[in-house]
Amino acid sequence: MAGIAVTEVEARAPGKIILTGEHAVVHGSTAIAASIDLYTHVHVQLHPLDNENGCLLLKLKDVQLELSWPIKRIHAELSNLLDPFSLEVVRPCSELTESISVLVGEHEFPEAREGLAAGVSAFLWLFTSINGIRPATITVSSDLPLSSGLGSSASFCVALAAAFLALSGSMGLHCNSQSWLKFGESNLELVNKWAFEGEKIIHGKPSGIDNTVSTFGNVIMFRLGQQTRIKPSIPxxxxxxxxxxxxxxxxxxxxxxxxxxxxxxxxxxxxxxxxxxxxxxxxxxxxxxxxxxxxxxxxxxxxxxxxxxxxxxxxxxxxxxxxxxxxxxxxxxxxxxxxxxxxxxxxxxxxxxxxxxxxxxxxxxxxxxxxxxxxxxxxxxxxxxxxxxxxxx
Structure with a gap:
């Protein structure tokens, strides 16, 4: 699948609940988390690379917010930091934090939604790290209420990482089908690593359980960094x-x-x-x-x-x-x-x-x-x- 031939993709990633073990997991106990059938949806449309006057546009439908950055402006801030590298090697988010913050700081956020800035930073970091600097329109909507403990930020990062990686041409998916497709195991691991870095931008020191549940689904038993996936016998x-x-x-x-x-x-x-x-x-x-x-x-x-x-x-x-x-x-x-x-x-x-x-x-x-x-x-x-x-x- 050639990356230049695929310009549009949609990804959806589920939220999560903690069945048992919250708080105690911080002190070494076991926790059980499960995916739920409420999703964050990300739709990405790439635009022609030769559009020098193009923009990177982010539409956050649930909060009725649209943010855009001229491609020339992103080049000025990030081009010296985005050396070619393999997508298999996840770039630490700290490498671009300062420059990303400058770009995000050029927009004003509603006072009640100031926390969105961290999510927008994660978006900018994921997009430019995976797809480079190019015009695109990204639309995000979610079934999940924000800041309610249902893993909305993790599902946001997972869906973004999956969509961007799918468009990179490196995931080996057949793009002639309009049905929902699943990644293979190794690709899921890669998406999860990228999403975890995005979660770090939003939360600082996340446990990794939210993005893992959102990526792989099912039920996960989590203890001291060890994660075991479980398939329940009934819904x-x-x-x-x-x-x-x-x-x-x-x-x-x-x-x-x-x-x-x-x-x-x-x-x-x-x-x-x-x-x-x-x-x-x-x-x-x-x-x-x-x-x-x-x-x-x-x-x-x-x-x-x-x-x-x-x-x-x-x-x-x-x-x-x-x-x-x-x-x-x-x-x-x-x-x-x-x-x-x-x-x-x-x-x-x-x-x-x-x-x-x-x-x-x-x-x-x-x-x-x-x-x-x-x-x-x-x-x-x-x-x-x-x-x-x-x-x-």
Missing amino acids: LRMLITNTKVRRNTKALVAAVSERASRHPDAMSAVFTAIDSISKEVSSTIQLPASDEVSVTEMEAKLEELMEMNQGLLQCLGVSHSSIEAVLQTTLKYKLVSKLTGAGGGGCVLTLLPTLLSRKVIDGVMAELESHGFECMMVAAGGGGLEVCFGRHS
């Missing part, structure tokens, strides 16, 4: 409730560490218990589930484990009144919930058993939404990154 149906309460992840992580320093023995026991829960979740979701009885038994066991994990998260001090409101509401419908991610607000997971009636689901969603929360039904543990050449209908 896991979840209700995600976005409390819309914004939280400071860094501050919450620091608060847990401070509590651990004040009560080392007690907190060590909590982290050990969470580690055991995560390992049991991993084995549970892989159990054979060939009939309704075995599926129901698996889901009941998973509910108990989620309930225990939530209790331990409360011991860590990361719950919130909005999270407790969701827990109490879903409990009225005999459903089990837990926070996902940093806590302190953000999102809450509720397991929806396979045999649960639609009437009950509609009832709990209506009551949660009456509190001002946002509800989303998702399937967890499904596929990961996909690309499509041309615009997907």
Whole structure:
């Protein structure tokens, strides 16, 4: 596949949830994360290289923001830094940080969206590092609410990296199909490495779990940098409730560490218990589930484990009144919930058993939404990154 022959591609990468183990994973415990069928979509259209007056245009549809840079301006800032190199060798993001910041700083961002600047920096770094300096239009939209703990930034970086690498001509995909295509294992690894560097621009020191789940999909067991991919035996149906309460992840992580320093023995026991829960979740979701009885038994066991994990998260001090409101509401419908991610607000997971009636689901969603929360039904543990050449209908 010649790179110059392919000028249009679309990529989609899923968000993620943490099933168990958040916060404790920082202290050496096991965490379980899963992809969800909510995606960030990136559409890229390359324009002719000989268009000297062309621009690099980024359209962020969900925040109604368009940013553009004249190609001549990008050349002036970056051309001396973009020496030819193999895409197999991922360029450290620190090499271009200062120059990228200058280009991003030439645009103003709405006060409520100042955090977008880091995402735009990741975009500029990924595009110029992979595709060089050339005119293009990149359109981004997402099913994922921003800054809610569902991996929106990671899915953004994964989708960008995948689209740019697909257009580089180095991935060996057949571009005569307009259906969704999957990368091979080695190409997924390469996309994940590039996306991780993008995540570093946005978050500083990410764990890498979010971009890995978004790239590969399914379920991942994560501990001290070791990641094991898991294929659940049944789809896991979840209700995600976005409390819309914004939280400071860094501050919450620091608060847990401070509590651990004040009560080392007690907190060590909590982290050990969470580690055991995560390992049991991993084995549970892989159990054979060939009939309704075995599926129901698996889901009941998973509910108990989620309930225990939530209790331990409360011991860590990361719950919130909005999270407790969701827990109490879903409990009225005999459903089990837990926070996902940093806590302190953000999102809450509720397991929806396979045999649960639609009437009950509609009832709990209506009551949660009456509190001002946002509800989303998702399937967890499904596929990961996909690309499509041309615009997907």
